[in-house]
Amino acid sequence: MTKSSIYGKKQLEPGKDTFIDCNTLMLGIKRNNEGWYLKTFEKDDNQQEINAEQIVTKGAYYHTGKSNTLVLAPALPAKPMVFKGSRMVVSPHQRLTFYVKVPLLLQVYSSKKTDENLLTEIPFINISDTWFGEPISGEAAFALESEHYLDIKTIKSDENFAICPVSVFNNYNTPLEIERLILRVDQMNLLKFNSNIITNLVKLEYKGKDALSSVNYSFS
Numbered sequence: 730m731t732k733s734s735i736y737g738k739k740q741l742e743p744g745k746d747t748f749i750d751c752n753t754l755m756l757g758i759k760r761n762n763e764g765w766y767l768k769t770f771e772k773d774d775n776q777q778e779i780n781a782e783q784i785v786t787k788g789a790y791y792h793t794g795k796s797n798t799l800v801l802a803p804a805l806p807a808k809p810m811v812f813k814g815s816r817m818v819v820s821p822h823q824r825l826t827f828y829v830k831v832p833l834l835l836q837v838y839s840s841k842k843t844d845e846n847l848l849t850e851i852p853f854i855n856i857s858d859t860w861f862g863e864p865i866s867g868e869a870a871f872a873l874e875s876e877h878y879l880d881i882k883t884i885k886s887d888e889n890f891a892i893c894p895v896s897v898f899n900n901y902n903t904p905l906e907i908e909r910l911i912l913r914v915d916q917m918n919l920l921k922f923n924s925n926i927i928t929n930l931v932k933l934e935y936k937g938k939d940a941l942s943s944v945n946y947s948f949s
Contacts, residue, residue, distance in 0.1 A: 735835065735888045739799045746781040749801070751835060752889050753853045757784035758799065764792040765799065767837065769851055791848045793839040800838040803926055804850065805831065805891065805914040810873040811861050812895075817877065817907040819899040819935075825907075826897075830875040830890040831914065831928060832856055853889040861911050870911065886924040893917070893928040901937045916946045 735751050739758065746759035759766040759781060768788030770779045812829055819825045835851040836842075859872040878884050884892055893912060899905040910933075917928045929946040936942055 736801050736803060739801060740797050741799075742797055746784060748779070751851075751853060752887065754851075755779065756835070756851070757781070757788065759784045759788075760797060763794055764790055765839070765848070766790050767849065789849070791839065793846075793848070796840040798840050800840070800842045800846075802836045802838065802842055803888070803891070803919055804834045804836045805917060805919065805928070806834065806856060806871050808914075809861065809868065809870040810912045810914055811859050811870045812873040812875065812877075812910045812912060813908065814875070814877040819897055819905045819907065821899055821902050821904065824896060824898045826879075827895055828878040828881050828884060829873060829893050829895065829912075830884065830887070831873065831893045831912070833889055833891055833926070861909070873912065881925075884925070888926065891919055891926040891928045893931065895931045896933070898932075898934045900934050905935050913944075913946075918948075920948060 735749060739747070739749070741747060741758065741760040743760050743762045746757065749756040749758065754772055755770040757768040757770060757779065766784045766788045768784045810831055814829070817825065817827070832854050835853060837848045837851070838846045839848055840846055857872040857874070859870050860867050861870045862868060881892060881894070895910070897905070897907065912931060920927045929948055932945040932947065934943045
């Protein structure tokens with residue numbers, strides 16, 4: 730039996746409740762006449778049985794009006810992601826394409842997906858803070874704790890993550906070792922492709938230590 734998607738429209742009549750299995754957590758939803766109770770439950774082997782009463786007693790209430798529709802949508806993190814995987818070396822004038830998994834957030838909207846209807850954002854996993862660049866001129870970011878994949882077909886479908894393709898062209902006369910790489914997720918969009926969620930292709934061109942590298946974000 731195919732598992733239904735986390736995302737999309739969820740409709741509940743007043744007084745009804747439901748649980749959405751989000752893989753890493755469970756989202757409890759209960760509708761009343763003009764609002765919604767929302768409660769996330771951690772999933773672990775020692776957890777006691779959860780029930781609808783806990784959604785009301787332990788959850789947050791959002792007063793939204795008469796609409797019986799919620800929209801659940803994926804979103805990228807608010808800060809850039811810094812990738813640091815196992816060692817990769819690109820020979821001179823060669824292009825390497827690889828893939829990483831970017832953790833997503835769950836956005837909950839009332840009625841329809843508009844900025845003013847956003848109720849809350851729920852991270853599927855905890856993301857560690859990090860710093861990219863020099864101590865003074867650098868910037869705050871999140872650590873992308875993902876290994877790299879050379880074949881997208883080897884990545885298991887998971888709605889908690891988006892697959893980000895990265896293409897690096899070493900336009901220089903010496904080998905390039907990829908140590909750390911910053912992904913600016915604020916310049917990316919999300920696209921559903923088969924059972925996967927995909928981001929923009931990140932295209933980088935390395936021109937040597939004394940020249941600025943170029944980067945481009947596009948769908949491919």
